[in-house]
Amino acid sequence: MADVQEIDGAVKEGRRERKRRQTRERIEAAALALFLERGFDGTTIEDITEAADVSKRSFFDYFPSKEEVVFAWQDSFADELADAIAAQPEDASIAEVIEGALTSLLLTASSDPQRLAIGALIRDTPVLRARDQLKYTKLEKKLTEALRARFGDSEEERLRLRLLSAIVVSTLRIGGERWNEGAHELSLQEFAQHMFGELWATLADLGALVRQRDPNR
Amino acid sequence: MADVQEIDGAVKEGRRERKRRQTRERIEAAALALFLERGFDGTTIEDITEAADVSKRSFFDYFPSKEEVVFAWQDSFADELADAIAAQPEDASIAEVIEGALTSLLLTASSDPQRLAIGALIRDTPVLRARDQLKYTKLEKKLTEALRARFGDSEEERLRLRLLSAIVVSTLRIGGERWNEGAHELSLQEFAQHMFGELWATLADLGALVRQRDPNR
DNA sequence: ATTAATTATTGCACTAAACGCAAAAATACA
DNA sequence: TGTATTTTTGCGTTTAGTGCAATAATTAAT
Helix, strand or coil: CCCCCCCCCCCCCCHHHHHHHHHHHHHHHHHHHHHHHHCCCCCCHHHHHHHHCCCHHHHHHHCCCHHHHHHHHHHHHHHHHHHHHHCCCCCCCHHHHHHHHHHHHHHHHHCCHHHHHHHHHHHCCHHHHHHHHHHHHHHHHHHHHHHHHHHCCCHHHHHHHHHHHHHHHHHHHHHHHHHHCCCCCCCHHHHHHHHHHHHHHHHHHHHHHHHHHCCCC | CCCCCCCCCCCCCCHHHHHHHHHHHHHHHHHHHHHHHHCCCCCCHHHHHHHHCCCHHHHHHHCCCHHHHHHHHHHHHHHHHHHHHHCCCCCCCHHHHHHHHHHHHHHHHHCCHHHHHHHHHHHCCHHHHHHHHHHHHHHHHHHHHHHHHHHCCCHHHHHHHHHHHHHHHHHHHHHHHHHHCCCCCCCHHHHHHHHHHHHHHHHHHHHHHHHHHCCCC
16 A cells, blocks of 8 residues: 555656645646636635645645636746747847747747636636736836846846836737737737737837937937 | 704705715725824724724725725826826927826825825735736826827827827836835936936837838838 | 654634625705 | 605624644655
């Protein structure tokens, strides 16, 4: 009764870590399934712990709150962004780097049905929607770091890159809202292209306007 | 015992409305005083209702949650923004309108010690900080509306103005963060001027960059 | 293998937010 | 004055989240 397979498997992960990871995954899976079925507010923590077969108290040993179960995964998105930025061609301009990285990231994310389902869940749950804003904050931070790493980190550039990051993340957010408002004749890729087109055009127009009024900057 | 003064006072506001308003104000005042004294989390709703001398249950008849007491007032900020936009000179460019309106709004807001205190409270209370993000959403919406009212509302312009609003609100947010990071040798007015200067310059640079790569837009 | 030290899991009691409901109090109105 | 309406309250209930101490599982040491 005491002997289990010790043969293959990860050499680094002891029984403790493995079980902990499994339990965490079990809670997460049970929670998401229930959320999608009955809604976030319609699911109590007890429902989750019963489905995952752990005590109510243990839930809080894995997640600090009910909301965190929904958002735990999404830190990875910001990290993927940093990778995507670094993966852009050497000779690309800053605008091209951003557009390229974001587009490829979007296409990847949108092909994951789980993510789409969670996105829908967040969209029609007010509490989650509020919390979701944090995602953009994180994204903005990561983007700023990634741009600094690639395009310089001088004191003068710092604020500029931060503003640029905020602009890009806002575009992403607004694009997301528009996309989810329905009625897309365009593919996601075309849509993204269109959004970036509008963004760059807006910047160019405003830039020209300001330069014209105040030429010596 | 039944006769109270009915002489002067508002003719439109009956005793009912007046008392209700007074109670609401009493709760609000008591809550804010306690929050500032003991912190948001360190204050229970019972503390508030005792100080305001109403039942615990009545609290929820006036405010849907503890947080709302803090944020109830701040809807007015977005409305003031709309007014400030409308009040800008006729011949001002869109950039000038925005910079003018926001600057005057900022100066007004920063001279209200109550607002500053609440701002500080929000800043060092995580729950409130998360909720505070909604302010920017509202601001963005209002700004978009105000700009549309002033600069046209064609289908092509809609997205552009929405992007611009997001950009401006982001600048406001980032500026606020920078300002609160401390060490200001500049006055608030100078600081705002500097932030907008950086914003317009960033837009102009990016605009030029994009036009140069893709001249026919 | 037995024992000792860590770490994970659980049960239980507790605080606090928020909601529903129906009784009681205050106010308006005729 | 009496009656209808609205406000306030008390009470019970649900649920999220915490603290603590006991128990169980795992790892490491002898």
